[in-house]
Structures are given as C-alpha cells and as structure tokens.
Amino acid sequence: MRALVLRDLRLALRAGGGFGLGLAFLLIIVTLVPFGIGPDRALLGAVAPGILWVGALLAVLLSLDRIFALDHEDGSLPLLVTSPLPGEGIALAKAAAHWLTTGLPITLAAPVLGLLLDLAAPARLWLLLALALGTPALSMIGTFGAAVTLGVRRGGLLLSLLVLPLYMPVLIYGAELARRGAAGEAVTTPLLMLAGITLATLALLPFATALVLRVNLR
C-alpha cells in the first residue's frame, strides 16, 4: 500500500500531475467572492467559513476523476487488482494519496486564504480543525464515486452528481463546526458527528469501493 501511495504522490508532483489544481481553484473562489458580494469586511468574515468549505468541496470534486481514470486508461488497474494488494487496500491507498495531494494542501491553505476574507484568528483555527477532520471523508467518498463511474466515458458530470448528495452531511457538520467555533457556540455535536462520519467512511467505504472496482473490471 505504501508503494501505491508513494507512486501516486510522485505522479501528482510530476508534470501534468494536477497537484496544484485544487489549491488554484480555491484561490480563484476566494478571489472572486469579494467581487461578487462586496468588500464589506463584516459580511466577508461572516460568510468566510462557509465559502472556504464550499470552495474546498468543489476543489475536491474537481480532482476526483483523476483518482482511477489514469490507471484505468494505461491498464494499471487490472494489474493492481490482481496484485497482492487487497481491493480495500487499493481503495484506501488511493483515497490517502488523493487526500495528501488535495485535501491536506487545501486544509493548510484555507486558514491563510481566510485572511483575504477577513476571517478572525480563532475562526481560522476552527476552520483548520474542521477541514482536517472532514477532508479525509471527502477523499474517501470521492474514491468510491470515482470507482463507480470508472467505466463511464466522460463520467465527470455523473461523478459529481453521484458524489454531491453524499458530501452533504460532511459539508453540513464541517461548516457548522467552523461557524460555531468562530462564534463561540457549543461545538460538541458537529465535532463528534464530523469525526464519526470520517472514521465510519474510512472504515466501511473501502469495502464498497473494492466491490465496485471488481464489478467495473469484470
């Protein structure tokens, strides 16, 4: 599994690997939002956690079809599935590599980009925590979606459509955690729910992903 994660990281960092894609997308959103809703600092600060969460989610969504599509095109996928790696391990490794190249940079960059949206210091920390807890679930759910749409030609739109409703609970609890933390309200429920969803996703979805991969390679 480590070999697979390392290879995917290396591929992402090489030319055409699409490493900075999610980050650039998030930067674009953060740049555009003040033009869209006006430069009022209080307003921007209030919507900043939500904007950054939606931006992070869209940036992740944008990068999902790369998870399996390239391995499918060059024929690596059947070779991986017949290797000693279990299908669940492949799913986890793929999700981990996707998170390291997309979720982690976004998590680290979001608080900094929050400066542009006038996000207060404690709010930035809560946002960092919420994204750190939530983005692994986004990667894992996205890996499942990417496995489902593996055989579909130009399945990008279908992938987004399938994954979007699955992202809803993560977005709700994640954004709520960031918002409540910033506002100094009670955070126990969203914190525990977000962590719970992420852990349950990481524990269960690899099995569904492995099943779907096998079906698609049949």
Place this chain on the structure above:
Amino acid sequence: MSIWEYANPKKFITTFGPWVMPLMVVAGVLLVVGLGWGFFLTPEAQNFGSTVKIIYIHVPSAFVAINAWIMMLVTSLVWLIRRHHVSALAARAAAPVGLVMTVIALVTGAIWGQPMWGTWWAWEPRLTSFLILFLFYLGYIALWSAVPEPETAADLTSAVCIVGSVFAVLSRYAVLFWAQGLHQGASLSVDRAEHVADVYWLPLMVSMAGFVALFVALVLMRTITEIRARRITALMARAERAEAVA
C-alpha cells in the same frame, strides 16, 4: 411454493401483467374520490384558507417518494444477494416514478409555502431533505443510463443505492441539526398528518391509497417493460452470437 418463483422474468410477467390495468382503475377511482372529496367537500381551514387542499397531493406524493427509495433499497439488496434480475429491474423501474413524486412534492410544497410562509422556498429540514432525495434519484437514474452492460449497471446502481441510503439517513439528521442551528421554528412542519383534523384525514387517506396504488401499478408496468427490453437485448445478443459461431 416460494416467493422467489416470481423472480423468473416470464413468471413475473404472466403473474403480474394482468394486475396492471385493474390496479390503474383502482388508483384512478381512489384518486378521483379522494381528491374530489378533499377539494370540494371539506371545509376550508380557518387559518389556511383553500390552500390547505393541496395537502391531498403534497402529502401522498412525499410519502410515495420516500417509500419508493426504500423499495429500491430492498430490491437492490435482493439483487446483490440473490442475483434475481427482476429485482434489479424493479429498482430501475421505480426510480423515475420516485423522482416524479419527489418533484411533485417539492413543487406542491413551494406552491403551498408561498401563501403560507410568504416564500417559495425555505432552507427548512423537510424541504432540504427532499432536495437531497431529488439529487439521489437523479444520480441513480443517470448511472443506470450511463452503463451499457446490464449486470454491471445493476451492480453499480445497487451499491450506490445502499451507500446512498446510509448517507440519506445521515443527511436527514445533519439537516435537522443544521436548520435547528439556524433557529427556524418547528411551526413550518404543518404537513404532519397527525396535526390534521378528522374531516381532512379521511379524504387524505383515500388519496394516499390512490397514490400508492398508482405507484404499484406504474412500477409493475415499468418493470414489465424493462423485462421486455432486456429480452430484446438477450435475443439480439443470441442472434449475433449465432451468426458469429456459424
């Protein structure tokens, strides 16, 4: 004698094919009686006016929309566990019906909400849940039509249906928590049947039964159509194969 005998496509068609028309008639009668009774023979509610009468469409369609998904979940599980083709095709057949019911529930809700709440749409738990359900239906149907190989499509949509169901329940609680966080009052959920007085309740039950009968009839009809479409594919595949072998 086992229930699984009806999983044979031919047996399914010969058994349930004759039910479709009678069920349609039953549904039509129930809907005419229920809706006619509800629309014209019940008093107008004091604080709602005549707008309350949309309840006879709104509540049954919402009920069917949710239960259609539950039926799809059960048939998907049956397909994955027992590999009965009819089960997968029934799930496929139910999805567009469920989608239309979801749309009806959303649209009638908006039409009802406008005079009542002064807005077409509110980010209220029930409405939001239905919007998410709508997205689930769209994705499910799109996946069925995007995958050409029927067994692969059945496997993939079943997996999506099962995973989606878990997330739908999660979304439901998340949305309840979230809207409560935005301090929206529970007063908006007037559409609960328990809150309705008896004069409204009886016709509501009749139109509810009408919607359910309509759903069953439509799903049977569409399942039979799907079976026949699969049969055409099968015959063509065999003919093509016979040509290739010869």
Place this chain on the structure above:
Amino acid sequence: MSFFWTRGAASRWPSCRFDPVAAVVVRDLSVARGGVVLLHGLAFTVEPGAALVLRGPNGIGKTSLLRTLAGLQPPVAGRVTGAGEDAAYAGHADGVKAQLTVAENLAFWAGVHGRALDDAVFRRFDLAALRERLAGTLSAGQRRRLGLARLAVTGRPVLLLDEPTVSLDAASVAGFARWLQDAHLAQGGSAVIATHIDLGLHAPVLDLAPFRAPADAPGSAHEAFL
C-alpha cells in the same frame, strides 16, 4: 501493513526462484464476455515448468479466458485452480506510467508485490540503457519490454500473457522467449500464452476453436430472459 505484501509467491527458496507450486488445473470451464458465453467445456493442465500456447481466431475468447484465469472475471461455470494469486497477468495495455522513469515503474511493481528490485531485470529485458528515461519517451517496443519486465519483477510463478510480442522486433521477441524458457520455465514457473507467432518454446498448442460455445450455451447473463 506488510502482511498484505507477503501473500502470493515469496522467494524463501534461494536455490529455486519459485516455491513448489501446484499446476494450473482448468476443469469444465466456461468463459463469457459481456454476458455472452464464448468458450465452454475447457479442460487443461499446465504443470510447473511448462507452458501452454493458446491459438484461435480473433474474438474467440482468448483474452476473456486469460482474464478469467487471472481472476479478473468470474468463470461462468467450471473451476480454475493454481492460478489467481500465483498468477501475473499481462494484457494489451502495459500498465506503464508515462511520467515515471523505467526504473521507477519497475520499482513500483516490485514494491506492490513486496519484493526488492533485482538489477538483472534491466539486463534481461535490454532496458539497462533506458533506466532513467521517462517511460513516456519510450518507443512502443521499448515500452512493451518494460511491460514484460514487470512480469519478472512480480516474482509470480504463473504468467498469463495476452499477445506478449505485439510491437516487439525480432531480436526482442527472441530475447523474451529466451527469458521465458531459461529464467522462468526452467526454474519451475509456468505460462499460458495467447500468441500468433512462434516463440520457439517447446510448448503444446491448444486450439480453442473446438471449445467455441454455441449461441444457446448455458450460463449466459441473458438466458433468464430467453
């Protein structure tokens, strides 16, 4: 997670490349593609140290048979033993990453199979001069050699080869056949090869034409609807 890696063929026997492995035994096998049964009643045995060459016209089901042996698709009927986790499959696509160097590509597959990368592989497959080249800059034949070198790297005793010599020149074909004979089969490995050219192996040929399934062969995904 290293326990994932030790499954399959480990090299615990320094004198011989492979553990004593069972023969590949195929009994009464039916194979399908897209729900249509292509081959039926297949039965053969490939002993360790032996190879089997599959012959048959295009579309008869050679690829589907090899994929079934590899465990990528379930058999419609019948049984396969001795392949699966002991088998390395090489299909039409090489599974080569264009953005990685030749050495990185092979090191990756070695890592996935929990093995160290042996330098002899580069010599064997005439890749020594290309080690640090990005695989995307290789010619079709060089890329194919890289794809075949992966088979040696996996250390698996049973090779399932689907037209392995496509886009190889005569010298490379001879080199590959030599590796197969001397380094693989001679050390207890075995191979099932679908190919149209003579590799010069001392291997029996299985003509698949007699096993071609008729249109109404049982097991089709469509049969419930007919």
